[in-house]
Amino acid sequence: xxxxxxxxxxxxDEGLATVVFLALRLRKPLLVEGEPGVGKTExxxxxxxxxxxxxxxxxxYEGIDxxxxxxxxxxxxxxLHLRGGGTGALYSEExxxxxxxxxxxxxxGTVLLIDELDxxxxxxxxxxxxxxxxxxxxxxxxxxxxxxxxxxxxLTSNRTRELHDALRxxxxxxWIDHPDREREVAIVRTRRPELPEALVRQVCAFVExxxxxxxxRVPGVGETLDWAQALHTVGDGELTADVAERTLGALxxxxxxxERVRRGHLEELAAKARDAVA
Amino acid sequence: MxxxxxxxxxxxxALARGLRAAGVPAGVDDELTLCRALGEVDVRRREDVYWAGxxxxxxxxxxxxxxxxxxxxxxxxxxxxMVGATVAEQAESDPRMPGPQHGGESLxxxxxxxxxxxxxxxxxxxxxxxxxxxxxxxxxxGEGERRGVLAAYSPNEVLTESEKLGLGADEAAVVRRLAxxxxxxxxxxxxxxxxxxxxxxxLDVRRTVRGSLATDGEAIRIARSHRTFRPRRxxxxxxxxxxxxxxxxxxxxxxxxxxxxxxxxxxxxxxTRLTRLTTTLGSPDLAGALDRARSAVEDWSGGTRIGEVLAxxxxxxxxxxxxxxxxxIVVSDGWDRGDPELLSRELERLQRQSRRLVWLNPRPAxxxxxxxxxxxxxxxxxxDDYIAGHDPHAVGQLVRLVHGLGAGRAVRRQxxxxxxxxxxxx
Numbered sequence: 001x002x003x004x005x006x007x008x009x010x011x012x013d014e015g016l017a018t019v020v021f022l023a024l025r026l027r028k029p030l031l032v033e034g035e036p037g038v039g040k041t042e043x044x045x046x047x048x049x050x051x052x053x054x055x056x057x058x059x060x061y062e063g064i065d066x067x068x069x070x071x072x073x074x075x076x077x078x079x080l081h082l083r084g085g086g087t088g089a090l091y092s093e094e095x096x097x098x099x100x101x102x103x104x105x106x107x108x109g110t111v112l113l114i115d116e117l118d119x120x121x122x123x124x125x126x127x128x129x130x131x132x133x134x135x136x137x138x139x140x141x142x143x144x145x146x147x148x149x150x151x152x153x154x155l156t157s158n159r160t161r162e163l164h165d166a167l168r169x170x171x172x173x174x175w176i177d178h179p180d181r182e183r184e185v186a187i188v189r190t191r192r193p194e195l196p197e198a199l200v201r202q203v204c205a206f207v208e209x210x211x212x213x214x215x216x217r218v219p220g221v222g223e224t225l226d227w228a229q230a231l232h233t234v235g236d237g238e239l240t241a242d243v244a245e246r247t248l249g250a251l252x253x254x255x256x257x258x259e260r261v262r263r264g265h266l267e268e269l270a271a272k273a274r275d276a277v278a
Numbered sequence: 279m280x281x282x283x284x285x286x287x288x289x290x291x292a293l294a295r296g297l298r299a300a301g302v303p304a305g306v307d308d309e310l311t312l313c314r315a316l317g318e319v320d321v322r323r324r325e326d327v328y329w330a331g332x333x334x335x336x337x338x339x340x341x342x343x344x345x346x347x348x349x350x351x352x353x354x355x356x357x358x359x360m361v362g363a364t365v366a367e368q369a370e371s372d373p374r375m376p377g378p379q380h381g382g383e384s385l386x387x388x389x390x391x392x393x394x395x396x397x398x399x400x401x402x403x404x405x406x407x408x409x410x411x412x413x414x415x416x417x418x419x420g421e422g423e424r425r426g427v428l429a430a431y432s433p434n435e436v437l438t439e440s441e442k443l444g445l446g447a448d449e450a451a452v453v454r455r456l457a458x459x460x461x462x463x464x465x466x467x468x469x470x471x472x473x474x475x476x477x478x479x480x481l482d483v484r485r486t487v488r489g490s491l492a493t494d495g496e497a498i499r500i501a502r503s504h505r506t507f508r509p510r511r512x513x514x515x516x517x518x519x520x521x522x523x524x525x526x527x528x529x530x531x532x533x534x535x536x537x538x539x540x541x542x543x544x545x546x547x548x549x550t551r552l553t554r555l556t557t558t559l560g561s562p563d564l565a566g567a568l569d570r571a572r573s574a575v576e577d578w579s580g581g582t583r584i585g586e587v588l589a590x591x592x593x594x595x596x597x598x599x600x601x602x603x604x605x606x607i608v609v610s611d612g613w614d615r616g617d618p619e620l621l622s623r624e625l626e627r628l629q630r631q632s633r634r635l636v637w638l639n640p641r642p643a644x645x646x647x648x649x650x651x652x653x654x655x656x657x658x659x660x661x662d663d664y665i666a667g668h669d670p671h672a673v674g675q676l677v678r679l680v681h682g683l684g685a686g687r688a689v690r691r692q693x694x695x696x697x698x699x700x701x702x703x704x
Contacts, residue, residue: 018319018329025318026311033339063470067484075487082495090491123471160599168337169305175339214593216627256627 009190010039010046011183019174020047029132029153031168034176036158037220041115043176044154048111053152057113058100060120066127070137072097091141101131104151112151118161125167132170179221181208187221188228195232198277202239203228206273207251213265217254227251241270286316289352296348297335304335324353456532456673463681464541465605466507479504509542512680513601513632515591517610519549519582525640526609530555544600548587554595584610584653585620592627599631605683606632607676611641614653621653625660634683636663638676 002017023030048055074095104112136146184204230250235243294304312334319326485501516526545555629635
């Protein structure tokens, strides 16, 4: 499993590889939580690519309902159909607009990503319960639609809200952590092969130290990638306090954090990172 | 010949029972899933079994340390009854210390450790529950300071020092009145969900067209929808150190009565450290949770570290959006022994996330004639509304304020409060 994902340039540790493997084998939805920027959404994309499946993505937001998530009727077309003197059933598959959930259900072999579920409200979560346990939906005008080969479902949450236990019970659970330094180096090397290895190592050492500081917003792998790219563009292949200061905005996204690192630790951290690699 | 699933079943049941005993909810269906999962992995490898168990039986990362303790014992084949004690030992150690780690990874694990549910949620497992309740007698500085909301509401307030857990009859009456007031105040926010309406509201194109299909596409009835409202979150951060505890307890008990109705509240209490009460608020164990919170304070009676507490709140909960859009109400006298600069910084951060930051100070001039406590002075610039006093007037002011802050445009004070202006207003 790990190799298959690595082929899609997504590197996992043994734990995540095992859990993804189990989710695929047991046909259970996988609930992934973790700090922002650890690659939760990327995981679903990589799983889809690795298994050769199509990715269907549902981005959640407050107030999302059945008509946005599951299906809708194409009223304008129905109206035209009537006006044009058409006959036949108005509520048939012909006029059905498929939204992501229905699409994932009807098309065999898809990976369904339900992204940032914590942004949706309780009502939608309750609706998902039925969907996730039976992989079938009822459309009153048409009937029950079910799938012989249910999609692989990945749900992500940033924990801005606690998800219900009933939903958690239907899923396998995994918490994605920030990677350790070696893995992060490997990730950056995989994703940005054009960057010099020495710089990547320094960057990852720097970021690892940074994560130990009590920052307001701890940088994730996504930020590490951006910052490494920025350093490469601005600097000359070496992590110096000067270049770091100019590009810090790519790594730290809260004013307090930038100021704090700038004031106290920059020189020292940069030197430490260089030493760690040398 | 038994199937692999059957072979592992007794062990799986033992693990799940051990977890349940330690306070991690693991259901029978989870056990079945784990049995199936173990059929897919190499059951001789600890790593494989660990991850299979973790994916199926663990539902939130806060329970990780408990899970690891139980799993460790289970894998070694030791009796799981000992788990309660083991976990209790961990819980009492500094939560910032790196805990037992999985797979030998060198990650900054303390971020999870700090969140471990049995400490913060006040939902301790049996072994954690203090058997001897700490006496509050030595924490009550004297008759003069036992006024507060209660005294204001009931003139003949006399409570014995030994009474801690239950609420007295008069206290209960105060609680009821406050609860009623809060229920009336129920602040709301506009929801993105709309609902079908009669004659007023925005045109609902979908339902109009849908209705028209029955009449050959002629829209005879215009359908409309109006916006709906949901309760806006109230975030209470209550000081329970020393004599503040009395004020906070009345407020908390009132909250207990209204949470769930139309009030959505998150509640934290603090003295030197933060305790989340929300999960306990609905349960009868509020008194127990308060006592546990207080037992952590005994060495500090009389002083708090508000800055550190707010920093913890921001780091652990604020980042997850708990305060976002909420009406945050800090109940404290601002008598702070910590770093005032830290207090300012963290309060500013909290204010930026909240819709409105209200500070209720029940003991404004209690400190030997000093105008304001140092902490209070540091906090003032970042407070939207400062309510001082402990009379019905102050509480009424809070309720009115909360009521007016719900829907509509967010308003923020343009000129920060300062010590002098608030002095004048009092």
